[in-house]
Amino acid sequence: MKLDDFPKIFSRLPGAMPAWHGAVNAEELRSLCEQVMRGGGKLLALWGGDENGEYALHVVLVAAPGLLALTLPVSGKHTTFPDISDLFPAADRMQRTVSDMLGLHPTGGDHRKWLRHAAWPGGEHPLRKSFDIAATFAAGEDGYPFIAVTGNGVHEIPVGPVHAGTIEPGHFRFSIVGERVLRLEERLGYKHKGIEKRFEGMTLEQGARLAGRISGDTTVGYAWAYAQAAESVTGTVPPPRALWLRALFLELERLLNHLGDLGYLGNDVALAFGFAQFWILKEDLLRMNGELFGHRYLMDRIVPGGVAVDVDSAGLARIGETLRHIEQNVAALKDIYDEHAGAQDRFLTTGRVLPELAAQLGLTGLAGRASGQAWDAREQFPCTPYDQLDVQMATHRNGDVAARVTVRFEEIAESIRLVRLILERLPSGEIRCALGDAAESRLGMGWVEGWRGEILVALHAGENNRIRRLHPHDPSWQNWPVLEHAIIGNIVPDFPLINKSFNLSYSGVDL
Amino acid sequence: MHQIIRQILRTGIKTEAPPQPDESLRLEARRINERILHQIGRSLAIRHVDAGSCNGCELEIHCLNNPYYNIEGMGIRFVASPRHADMLLVTGPVSRHMETALKRTYDATPDPKLVVAIGDCGCDGGIFGESYASCGRVANVIPVDVTVPGCPPTPTAILQGILTAVSNKAR
Numbered sequence: 229m230k231l232d233d234f235p236k237i238f239s240r241l242p243g244a245m246p247a248w249h250g251a252v253n254a255e256e257l258r259s260l261c262e263q264v265m266r267g268g269g270k271l272l273a274l275w276g277g278d279e280n281g282e283y284a285l286h287v288v289l290v291a292a293p294g295l296l297a298l299t300l301p302v303s304g305k306h307t308t309f310p311d312i313s314d315l316f317p318a319a320d321r322m323q324r325t326v327s328d329m330l331g332l333h334p335t336g337g338d339h340r341k342w343l344r345h346a347a348w349p350g351g352e353h354p355l356r357k358s359f360d361i362a363a364t365f366a367a368g369e370d371g372y373p374f375i376a377v378t379g380n381g382v383h384e385i386p387v388g389p390v391h392a393g394t395i396e397p398g399h400f401r402f403s404i405v406g407e408r409v410l411r412l413e414e415r416l417g418y419k420h421k422g423i424e425k426r427f428e429g430m431t432l433e434q435g436a437r438l439a440g441r442i443s444g445d446t447t448v449g450y451a452w453a454y455a456q457a458a459e460s461v462t463g464t465v466p467p468p469r470a471l472w473l474r475a476l477f478l479e480l481e482r483l484l485n486h487l488g489d490l491g492y493l494g495n496d497v498a499l500a501f502g503f504a505q506f507w508i509l510k511e512d513l514l515r516m517n518g519e520l521f522g523h524r525y526l527m528d529r530i531v532p533g534g535v536a537v538d539v540d541s542a543g544l545a546r547i548g549e550t551l552r553h554i555e556q557n558v559a560a561l562k563d564i565y566d567e568h569a570g571a572q573d574r575f576l577t578t579g580r581v582l583p584e585l586a587a588q589l590g591l592t593g594l595a596g597r598a599s600g601q602a603w604d605a606r607e608q609f610p611c612t613p614y615d616q617l618d619v620q621m622a623t624h625r626n627g628d629v630a631a632r633v634t635v636r637f638e639e640i641a642e643s644i645r646l647v648r649l650i651l652e653r654l655p656s657g658e659i660r661c662a663l664g665d666a667a668e669s670r671l672g673m674g675w676v677e678g679w680r681g682e683i684l685v686a687l688h689a690g691e692n693n694r695i696r697r698l699h700p701h702d703p704s705w706q707n708w709p710v711l712e713h714a715i716i717g718n719i720v721p722d723f724p725l726i727n728k729s730f731n732l733s734y735s736g737v738d739l
Numbered sequence: 740m741h742q743i744i745r746q747i748l749r750t751g752i753k754t755e756a757p758p759q760p761d762e763s764l765r766l767e768a769r770r771i772n773e774r775i776l777h778q779i780g781r782s783l784a785i786r787h788v789d790a791g792s793c794n795g796c797e798l799e800i801h802c803l804n805n806p807y808y809n810i811e812g813m814g815i816r817f818v819a820s821p822r823h824a825d826m827l828l829v830t831g832p833v834s835r836h837m838e839t840a841l842k843r844t845y846d847a848t849p850d851p852k853l854v855v856a857i858g859d860c861g862c863d864g865g866i867f868g869e870s871y872a873s874c875g876r877v878a879n880v881i882p883v884d885v886t887v888p889g890c891p892p893t894p895t896a897i898l899q900g901i902l903t904a905v906s907n908k909a910r
Contacts, residue, residue, distance in 0.1 A: 347835035347872055354871055363871045367839075389840045392819035394787045394800050397837060418836045419791045422872035438866055444795025444891070488801070501743055507805035508753055514802070518893075525795065527890065557746075564742050735794050738834075 238296065243460030244471075244611040245675045246294025254310045257287065257300050261312045264289045264296065270590050270603075271316035272675075273684045273701035276302075276326040278357045283332055285309045286699070288673070288684060294609055295675060297686070302332050311336035318590040318706045321737075329355040329424070343417040343738065346370035354425050355697075361425045377403035377411050385720065389418045393724070396734035400723075407719040412712045419738035427698040432458045432532055432663060435695050439685065440527050442700050443736035448474075448481040449678025450685065450700060451530035456611075456674030457687035457698075458532035462664035468655045470534035471612045476547075476650045477526045477535075479643040482679040483554070484513055484525070486636040486643075489731050493633055494565065496725040497574040505561055509554050516550045534660030544651050551644050562637050575630035579714040579726030582627050591710045593681015593703040595730050598635045599627035605677040617649050632729040639679075666693050680704065680733065702736030754809040758899040760906035764885050766856075766878065775851050779825045779905055783815045786824035786848065790841045790877065791867075792831030795891040796858040800828065802894040815901065821847040826904060828897075829881075832860040832867045833874040845881040853904045855885045857897060862886040 238248035252260065261271070269291040277284045283302040288295055302309055311334040313320040323334040324342035331353040333339075344350070346368045353359060376384075382405055389397035399415040423442060427435055439454035440447040452474050459466065487510040494502020514524040520543045521529055529537050539547075565571055581591060583600030591599055604621040606614045622638035624631040666672075666689035674685040681703025690696030711730050715723055787800060803810040804817070818824050821844045833841055845854070856877035859865040864875030877883050887900035 345836040359871075361870045365871070367835075389837065390788055390821075390844050394789075394797055394817060396789050396792075396794055396797065397840065418840070419789075419831070419834055420836055420872050421791050421832055421834045421867045422870045423867070425870065425872075426867065441793040441795065441866055441890075444793040445798060447795070488798075501747065503804075504806050505746065505750065507802070508750065508807070511802060511805050511807050524893065525798065525891070527795070560742070560746055564746065567742070733794065735792065 241297075241460055241671065241673060242463055243672060243674075244456050245673065246609055247297060247673050247675070248293070248295065249297040249299070249671055252298045252300055254300060257298055258310050258312065260296070260298060261287070261289065261315050264291050265315050267291060270592070271312070271318055272682065273686065273699065273705070274312075274319055274322040274326070275686070275699040275701075276330040276332050276355070277688060277697045278330060278355060280357055283307065283330060285326065285332060286686065287312070288686065290603075295673060297671065297673065307332045308335050310334070313337040316590055317588070318709065321709065322705060329353055331356065340373060343420050345417055345420075347420070354422065359425075361422060372415060374401050374413050374415070375411070379405075381405050382410065398734050402720060402723070404720060407721070409715050409718055409720060409723070412715045414708055414712060416708065416734060417738050419735050421738075423739040424697075424699060427695050429690070430695050432462070432666065432693050432695065435698065436531050437528055439700065442739070443702060443733040444525065445485055446481070446678045446680060446683065446702070446733065446736065447525055447527045448477045448530060449676050449683045451528070452478060453674035453676040453683045453685040453700075454687070455530055455532045456676070457672040457685045458663065460672030460674070461666040461670045461687055461689040462693070464533055464661065464664045466534040467658040467661055468612065469657045470659045472650055472654050473535045473539070473659065474530050475613050475617075476647060477521075477529055478676065478678070479647050479650070480513065480517060481526065482643045483640060484510055485679040485731075486640050487513065487554070487558075489728065490561075490565075490633065490636055492728050493575075493629070493725070494571065496728055497571045499568060499571050502561065502565065502571075505557065509557055512550060513554065516546060520546060531660065533663045534658070536660070538659050544654070547647065548651055551647060555641075555644050558637070558640055565633070572630065574722070574725060575633055576628060578629045578722050579718060579729060580626070580628045581710055581714050583625055585713060586627060586710065589710045589713065590706045592706045594635055594639070594679065595632060595707050595710070596681065597621065597623045598631035600625040603682075605675060605682050609675070613650065613653075616653070617646055619646065629725055629729040663693070669696070678703070680731070681707070700736075700739070702733050704732040704737045707732050708737065753806040754812060755807055757813060757902065758895050760903040761899050762903065762906075764887060764900050764903045766883050766886050776905055779851075779853075781814055783826060783901070783905055784818045784824045785815060785826045785828050785901070786818055786821045786844070787828045787830070788841055788844050790829055790831045790837045790880075791834030791873065792858065792860060796830040796861070799891045799894050799897060800830070800857070803898060808894050808898060810898065821845075822849065824848050824852070826853040826855060826901070827881075828855050828857060828901070829877045829883075830857045830861055832864045832869075833877055833880045835872055835874055838874055838880055841880055853885075854881060854883045855887065855900050855904050856883045857887050857900070858892060859888055859890045862888045865890065
């Protein structure tokens with residue numbers, strides 16, 4: 229689909245990523261969503277804002293030319309907006325969050341609350357400007373109507389929020405017959421700690437630190453997306469060396485997470501050897517990061533205007549050596565995983581999401597690529613330096629745990645290739661420039677293909693280079709609902725394996 | 740099978756010496772009898788509770804299980820239920836939505852028990868602080884013995900906090 233096909237003229241937003249923005253009315257919003265859906269595009273994010281009594285709904289779609297941000301003014305009296313969850317099922321939980329946080333309601337779809345439990349009453353909406361961030365309320369009742377499955381022999385297993393392993397909190401309600409899962413319903417929101425409200429009023433510099441702590445395992449991805457958004461609203465162009473170093477950090481983050489996940493996926497099929505081996509490699513990489521860049525996970529290394537840390541030629545050599553060591557070991561471990569009958573028996577056909585369903589539900593990122601959803605912003609919408617690296621996307625069509633394992637192996641190999649190119653071609657020069665002044669009420673967007681999938685940070689600028697409203701979007705919004713489908717028909721003991729193969733963020737969606 | 744054995748032999752033993760306890764990390768005077776502490780210290784069962792973290796601290800807790808830190812080699816295990824635990828390792832500012840779950844987990848842990856709060860958020864609320872959605876530091880919700888600052892603290896620092904909590908050394 230070409231942008232010319234759209235009936236309205238949108239304005240191009242400045243910045244590193246191809247993004248357009250325009251105001252629409254309710255009818256246009258629906259028809260544009262439908263047009264993008266029919267053209268093979270997808271929904272990226274949906275959020276609301278309070279502009280001092282005047283509300284707005286923002287929807288970001290991905291179409292062939294890039295991002296399309298639509299803003300629908302919602303008047304103070306009729307606080308409803310058109311439901312788009314029939315077009316994009318992933319919109320459901322985002323719309324319910326807008327209801328909880330702003331008191332704007334979709335005209336259809338699921339009307340149950342989502343992020344709100346009992347910390348504040350239903351009549352209060354934390355993202356309204358009139359709501360005080362320090363307000364506290366007497367703990368209320370947290371009733372939530374789970375969908376009950378009835379029938380002969382059907383029973384429920386409630387799990388969480390505190391899980392058996394060292395993982396984030398959430399609640400899973402399984403309806404099962406014998407060992408087989410008929411239905412899974414997720415309830416998240418336990419980690420809601422007011423991140424979006426906390427952003428409001430921060431300076432663009434202050435916000436960078438918080439952005440790096442939205443989801444700890446994707447700190448680089450969020451920091452880069454945030455920096456892009458801040459640079460977009462201020463018209464800042466970071467020096468080339470900074471952009472290349474950002475890509476280096478992002479690929480190192482992808483390697484860290486994929487190595488860790490492959491270890492845990494081995495562990496979950498009783499191949500403890502795999503855990504020990506992959507976590508040695510992950511630790512080697514973490515130590516290298518700590519020594520060269522001063523932080524094992526590279527938190528706060530990407531800042532608006534550039535990066536906070538440089539690397540010398542000895543450091544580049546050190547990265548090259550560490551990668552050689554990792555590459556050799558991963559190749560040996562891949563052979564072992566591939567040949568291990570016990571592991572393959574558990575991986576193959578488990579937790580399957582076929583490409584048709586994945587497309588319908590909007591499965592994205594790594595899990596999407598394992599189900600035939602060929603999206604990778606590094607390849608399709610490459611910013612510097614990806615436009616010079618010719619990224620090769622890994623895709624498979626089986627959509628099972630085995631496919632998600634294979635995509636991780638292939639992405640490790642590709643990330644190592646990309647890092648080597650970056651080491652070779654890293655331009656010299658400055659690593660940071662001063663941030664310009666933000667035009668008030670301007671919208672800026674950052675869009676980064678993190679290890680889990682695409683991260684969007686949308687920043688509405690306020691006065692004096694402060695943030696009026698910021699919405700960070702994690703790919704887990706799209707993928708959590710699909711996990712409910714992936715488990716259907718599988719046995720309960722395979723849930724930890726399937727869940728791990730997606731490895732979705734709780735903190736990134738609970739906000 | 741020979742490939743696995745060859746890889747194990749090629750890897751060798753990675754385990755490093757553990758850190759020493761650090762009394763400056765202790766938040767409260769010890770509440771547990773010395774003799775019991777001595778018993779617990781030789782085989783410690785830990786229940787981790789994420790009360791609202793960004794997931795950064797969890798990444799470092801996972802690392803304690805890798806062969807470099809080899810926490811199980813020291814007789815320290817992560818267990819699946821608070822009812823099996825001697826110690827709670829709590830991360831995050833405590834979100835208001837996790838407040839009840841954390842209190843219940845604490846109550847479900849048999850006495851005598853220890854609590855170690857992990858990370859800047861666990862120590863003082865960190866960047867998220869206190870708000871309509873966050874209770875701030877862990878000690879605002881349950882009693883805490885030892886705090887380990889850092890964002891996130893390294894595996895060595897976390898291990899040091901755990902060992903300090905079960906250390907018999909007088910203040």
